[in-house]
Amino acid sequence: MQPFSYDALPMRVRFGEKALEQLPGELEELGVSRTVVLTTPREQAFGEQVDELLGPVGLGVYPHAAMHVPVSTADAACAYIAEVGADSVVCLGGGSTVGLGKAVALRTGLPIIAVPTTYAGSEMTPVWGLTEDGIKRTGRDRRVLPTSVIYDPTLSTGLPVEVSVTSGFNAIAHAVEGLYAPDASPIISLMAAEGVAHMLTALPAIVADPADLQARSDALYAAWLCGAVLGATTMGLHHKLCHILGGTFDLPHADTHSVVLPYVMAFNLSAAPAADDALVRATGTDSPATLVRELEQSLGIVGSLAELGMPESGIDEVIRQALAAPYSNPRQVTEADLRTLVTAAFTGSPIG
Ligand code: NAD
Known part of the structure; x- marks a missing residue:
């Protein structure tokens, strides 16, 4: 260890x-x-x-x-x-x-x-x-x-389904980035994996029945764990991009996290094997990024930054800001990487 x-x-x-x-x-x-x-x-x-x-x-x-x-x-x-x-x-x-x-x-x-x-x-x-x-x-x-x-x-139970789902993926984003954070620890990784697993189970049940108290309990428990992960670790590329997107284009916080998350997972997890292993176990699939994207689509949330109201001309500005300020990330990010990733999230193209 x-x-x-x-x-x-x-x-x-x-x-x-x-x-x-x-x-x-x-x-x-x-x-x-x-x-x-x-x-x-x-x-x-x-x-x-x-x-x-x-x-x-x-x-x-x-x-x-x-x-x-x-x-x-x-x-x-x-x-x-x-x-x-x-x-x-x-x-x-x-x-x-x-x-x-x-x-x-x-x-x-x-x-x-x-x-x-x-x-x-x-x-x-x-x-x-x-x-x-x-x-x-x-x-x-x-x-x-x-x-x-x-x-x-x-x-x-009264939280609108759409807000519940996007907020749930916002929580999952904290856990994902906590798993590969430079200051991750075994206890934090346990909390992150447990949080992801509970949230992924809870969200479809909430969509099926927003008053399902067991599902609401699972989601809130997961939110607690994922929030604790956020509080204890240093976030990476995903949170950096969402901070820029929210601040520059006034995009809604949780929706932005939901759209960007699977693209950053697909990019980062190849360079973060321990985090990838933990997520493979927590999600029960070989490709956690694809699972997140497909689940988001099946739960009916907005699939692209364009649909959230980001202008296409803003892609350059996001790249400029992301390159300007340093942040921790398990994989080095070049300008070309950023362009590919942000463009994919902008158009909502399939996870590659
Ligand atoms: P929010 O607090 O803005 O709530 C979203 C909407 O849901 C609001 O309209 C709110 O009135 C409504 N709502 C909330 N609870 C409800 C309920 N039970 N029933 C019906 N409607 C309800 O959104 P959010 O996603 O929870 O929070 C986003 C903000 O939190 C952003 O500003 C973000 O930067 C910040 N944030 C900060 C941290 C941190 O560690 N500092 C972590 C996560 C998010």
């Missing part, structure tokens, strides 16, 4: 159907008593139910979380939180809402408690992001790590 180093991240996880009911007890145990619930505008009514569940501890809902955490949104949230005198924040939603909570924690030092309702996995990472003038800055800081995470699969 190769030598490795592994940092365990300090947080409590409560997992299970109706785990949300444990939120008041969790806040009490943390010693906080004045809490604001963050949501996106779409989940405001749900946030109000949670605020009610908190009784006198709930100070209200701040329903303005938005994708990629605009700095102006973070400023406004911090001002609201200071005005009401909150001592803690509950993030109820997906990566956008957790992202807003992290921005608040970064500035105020307040503890955040995450109640994730998608499979993005941000709640398991010390990574924050803030966007201003079209540029997204990201960083790592232990202060933004949620103190506690409550995973309740009943909360995701």
